[in-house]
Each structure stands twice: as C-alpha cells, then as structure tokens.
Amino acid sequence: MSSASTAAAPGDHVQVRLQSPYYPYALMPIPRNNNTWLDSTQHDFVSSSNITYDLKTSNITDLSDITQITVATPSDDGLCINELELLVDNTRAFFKSFGSNGVDCQWAWKSDQIGGSLVTVPFGELRRDPTWQNWHPPNLSPQPGGYASFAGYRKDELISYLDSVFGDALRNPANGRGDDAGFRDTHWTTTQWIDSLKIHVIQHVIAQDLGWQGDVAADPSYDLVIHNDATCGTKHWCIAVENVEANSSFSGWSSLIPIIGAAIQIAVNSEADGQMQTAMTAMGGSALNDPPSGFEYCFPSRIQDQPFGSQGFEVPGSLTLCWASASRVTSTIAKQTFTLAQ
Numbered sequence: 001m002s003s004a005s006t007a008a009a010p011g012d013h014v015q016v017r018l019q020s021p022y023y024p025y026a027l028m029p030i031p032r033n034n035n036t037w038l039d040s041t042q043h044d045f046v047s048s049s050n051i052t053y054d055l056k057t058s059n060i061t062d063l064s065d066i067t068q069i070t071v072a073t074p075s076d077d078g079l080c081i082n083e084l085e086l087l088v089d090n091t092r093a094f095f096k097s098f099g100s101n102g103v104d105c106q107w108a109w110k111s112d113q114i115g116g117s118l119v120t121v122p123f124g125e126l127r128r129d130p131t132w133q134n135w136h137p138p139n140l141s142p143q144p145g146g147y148a149s150f151a152g153y154r155k156d157e158l159i160s161y162l163d164s165v166f167g168d169a170l171r172n173p174a175n176g177r178g179d180d181a182g183f184r185d186t187h188w189t190t191t192q193w194i195d196s197l198k199i200h201v202i203q204h205v206i207a208q209d210l211g212w213q214g215d216v217a218a219d220p221s222y223d224l225v226i227h228n229d230a231t232c233g234t235k236h237w238c239i240a241v242e243n244v245e246a247n248s249s250f251s252g253w254s255s256l257i258p259i260i261g262a263a264i265q266i267a268v269n270s271e272a273d274g275q276m277q278t279a280m281t282a283m284g285g286s287a288l289n290d291p292p293s294g295f296e297y298c299f300p301s302r303i304q305d306q307p308f309g310s311q312g313f314e315v316p317g318s319l320t321l322c323w324a325s326a327s328r329v330t331s332t333i334a335k336q337t338f339t340l341a342q
Helices: 125-128 153-171 257-282 331-337
Strands: 016-017 034-039 068-074 078-079 083-088 091-097 107-109 119-121 190-195 197-202 204-209 215-218 221-227 236-243 295-298 322-325
Touching: 078 125, 107 119, 119 153, 153 190, 153 204
Parallel strands: none
Antiparallel strands: 016 034, 016 068, 068 119, 078 107, 083 091, 190 197, 197 221, 204 215, 221 236, 295 322
C-alpha cells in the first residue's frame, strides 16, 4: 500500500524480490533470483493505491524458499510504501507497517544504485516474525491422510496469475517492450470457458512496435489447453498455449506479432505451465504430473465436476481436479472414499 501524496509514475518499473539476485549478493541465503516486475489492469503505483499482486513462484517450492521481501525500482520517481503484506495460499505470512499513523512510509527509488534506496524485509526479520512462524494454510488435499494447501486456481486467481506472468514479461526493462509497455488500465483480462480442457484468454496491452518505434495497443488472445498426450513430452499431463492472435488493427502491428506472440508463448508456457505443473504435483499428482487416482485436471463448469464443492473452483474458468471420466459413473463410490481435510 502506498499512501504518500506522491508515488511512482504509473509507467515506472517496480520489482518485487522474494530472493536475492545472484550478484552482488552471493552471500545471501539460497535459492536466489526470484523476482517479478509488477503490472496489473488497475491503476498501478498511484497515491493511496492498495493492490494485491500475484508474484512468480520460480525457484520457490516451499515457504522456506522465500528469503526476503524487497520492493525495488530503477526509476527516478520514487515509490513510497506505507504497508507491505505477503499472502501465501491466500493466507497472511507477513505484514509490516512502515508508519504507525497510516501516513508515513518508506521510499524506494533508483534502487541498486549508489545513493538509491529500496524497501526490504531481510531474512532474519522475516524468520523472526510471529506471523511467519505461525503460518498455516488451509488443507485442501484430495487424498485421505494427505496434505496440500493448493487445489487449483479459482477463475479470478488464474486470471491474476496469467496477468502476473505476462505483465512481468512486458514490464521487465531488459525485454525492450518500451517504457510504457504493460496492461491497459481498467481493460480487464477475461476468460471464456470452451470445454473441460480449454479456456480462451483475452488480454489488453500496450507495447512498442519495433517496426514503427512507437507504442501500440492490442488485445492478444490465446487458448490455454490441458493435454494428456504426446504434447507433454516426458510428462503425462501439461498445459499448452495455443492459437495466439495479436488482435490489433494497427497497420504496423505485423512487426510486433512475433514479439508479443513469443512473449506469451515463452512467459506462459515456461512460467505458467511450469508452475502449474508444479502445482499439479502439489495437488497429489506424481512426478509425471499424473493426478491422484480417480481424478483428472480440468476447467470445471459446475460443482458436480470436481471434489471441492462450492469453494469457488466450480466457476467456469477455474483450473482444478475433476472426477476422472471413467469414474463419473461410479462417482458415488468415489465421493464416499474421498475426504476433504478441514
């Protein structure tokens, strides 16, 4: 939360790190180099903003892999933070206020430069915090006697995650998408349920057209498809990005189609797909991403499709577990043997 009278310009680049970079911080705890460049479809980094951002989970498989919380920006315009909260599996893991009066704040500007500053919660402070030490997520394990705090992405959670992955690719200065590249504010990402294995995603972005050397608005879309075939290579189950379309009427957009298309393919396939596959295993699947016995991965359209009842996964556009097709005839038996830990 920023409650300062001035904050970073909406187009500025702001990064959150849950681990230290490789250099010059080699003595910091490992693993290293988890970071996310922030962007959303809301008005980012304006005075009094209070936005929850999804963060990439690369190099993080457990709470202990989070070794710091750092907010940094290379920009001249500073970002002043009054409150900082970390949520893990929708459960508060850390909270800090930098001003007891709700007004004072800590500034990040020209971070990682001599004379600059960043907002950071170091390893020791994080580990000593009572909220961190007492963190306990909900148990949504689909296996009797098992434990898993992740049971899939509800519709809004999946949209938020896809936005974080694509937004990170757009906002990262190293990717050269342009200083103003990112999501168009108040142009919300939408998903359309196609069937249990496919949803259609539409996002609304601005990025630099390298052929025109200017910023261009577009509405790229793609299908997110669950596979259980040779598409998955060495895995049995996977998620693929297919049918990428630029969706722009600008005549010079053809120069940007491969750039945006590649950004979506690389960002979503390598990050979202990779993290979703890790999440699949967390749901009780095997190392080959096989779901627990009697289940399959799906985009459900109703409560009866999946074992979690009315917890939000039944909304079309969610990603979770469904009763396997072969077991739907004997779903009564399957449900009798299934216990949802409370």
